Amino acid sequence: MITYKRLDHVYLSVPPGKEYEAHLFYTEVLGFVPMERPSVFDSTGYWYRLPGMEIHTGAENGKPLTKPHFAMEVADLEAARQHLESKGVAIVKEVPIPGRNRFAFYDPFGNRIELLEYV
Numbered sequence: 525m526i527t528y529k530r531l532d533h534v535y536l537s538v539p540p541g542k543e544y545e546a547h548l549f550y551t552e553v554l555g556f557v558p559m560e561r562p563s564v565f566d567s568t569g570y571w572y573r574l575p576g577m578e579i580h581t582g583a584e585n586g587k588p589l590t591k592p593h594f595a596m597e598v599a600d601l602e603a604a605r606q607h608l609e610s611k612g613v614a615i616v617k618e619v620p621i622p623g624r625n626r627f628a629f630y631d632p633f634g635n636r637i638e639l640l641e642y643v
Contacts, residue, residue: 526607527599532640533578534594540583543568550579562621567591593628595638601625604639 538546547570550556556572556579569582584591598604605615608629616628618638626640 526604526639529597529599531577532595532597532638533580535580535582535592537584537589537591538569538581540568540585543570543581543583546570546581550581564619564621588634590636593636593638595626595640598639598641601627601639601641 536546547558550570550572551558556574559571559573559578561569561571561580565582567582567584569580571581572579582591605627609615613629616630616636618626618628623643624640625643626638628636628638630636
């Protein structure tokens with residue numbers, strides 16, 4: 525079983541070179557509050573804090589886009605992993621982020637989904 529706690533974040537891709545333009549839109553037009561983005565990523569982008577969740581943006585070139593996804597916080601990440609693997613779902617390792625354990629997988633239609641647990 526998977527015990528979901530909440531929607532954690534949504535990731536949006538922007539074209540390379542347009543990161544700051546996107547940042548201005550999300551802060552000045554939508555009023556998103558910037559937050560610190562971990563330095564573990566190769567791509568450039570910004571993170572924003574909203575009530576009860578985060579929005580993450582990053583540069584991605586080409587089609588199809590592979591980074592857009594939503595992430596759910598779960599109560600027990602290992603139990604979620606075991607459940608998904610028992611159903612034949614392939615787990616994708618993610619770059620480690622301090623304070624969060626996480627992995628991703630794809631649904632049968634190619635949508636990327638991330639599960640995470642804060643440590």
